[in-house]
Structures are given as structure tokens and as C-alpha cells.
Amino acid sequence: MAKILIVDDSKFMRKMLSDILSEEGHEIVGEAENAKEATCLFKKLKPDLVTLDIIMPEVEGANAISALGAMVRESPHAKVLMVSALGQEEVVKECIQQGASDFIVKPFQPSNVAEVVRSVLKSKRIADPRKESIIGR
Numbered sequence: 001m002a003k004i005l006i007v008d009d010s011k012f013m014r015k016m017l018s019d020i021l022s023e024e025g026h027e028i029v030g031e032a033e034n035a036k037e038a039t040c041l042f043k044k045l046k047p048d049l050v051t052l053d054i055i056m057p058e059v060e061g062a063n064a065i066s067a068l069g070a071m072v073r074e075s076p077h078a079k080v081l082m083v084s085a086l087g088q089e090e091v092v093k094e095c096i097q098q099g100a101s102d103f104i105v106k107p108f109q110p111s112n113v114a115e116v117v118r119s120v121l122k123s124k125r126i127a128d129p130r131k132e133s134i135i136g137r
């Protein structure tokens, strides 16, 4: 069981991820709807894993990539799973280079989300932005 923070500007998407991951036995410790709120909650809640939506309305210049960077610097052991939409391959690649553990693409199947989260939580990899991309699919 992991402590999970869900970040997405869509309430519907947060509910969907929350339901899938609760069903898997995880504890949803918080939800954020933008990058700024996500960074604050990350520091406060110290989750084991964050699902981070790539496309969110910007708040004071914050975006998903800067939130990811802040999280990786704050806690290199936390896993960040990017939630992408189709056509965001370049941004996803950059996020992986910046230390994200993996990604899922919307629309997704609940079983696929559960599987990716299991594998991310099992991986021993510590986020290191200096490492080369490990993107393989």
C-alpha cells in the first residue's frame, strides 16, 4: 500500500484515478488541481507516489514539468507517474528525463493504470534528472 497524491485539473479524472487506486488498496492522501497546489501538498503530505497530469491550466507560471522538478528535488525517492494525453510524446520524454518514473496515456483502462502503478512502486529507481531517458515505449 502506498500513499498517493493525485494531481489533475479535471475533477472527473481525479475521481477516476482515486477510485482505481483505492480499489488497489492504496491510500489517496490528497488531490490537487494545479501544479502550484501539487507542489505545496507534496511537501506537506510526503506521498510515495504522485500521478501528475501533464496538461493543466498554468498558475503563476507553474506547470507540470516545474512541479515534477520541485518534487524530485524535494524527495528523490518519491515516484512520479505522468498522466498524458495523446500527442504529448515530447513532453513525456522530457518528464522522464527530469525524473518521472513512467507515464500513462488518457484514455486509459483501469487495469492498465493499476499495473503501471504496481510496477512503478516495485522499481528501485531513484529519480535522477541527470540520467538518460529510460523511455522504452
Ligand SMILES: [Mg+2]
Pocket: 008, 009, 010, 053, 054, 055, 056
Ligand atoms: Mg488536464
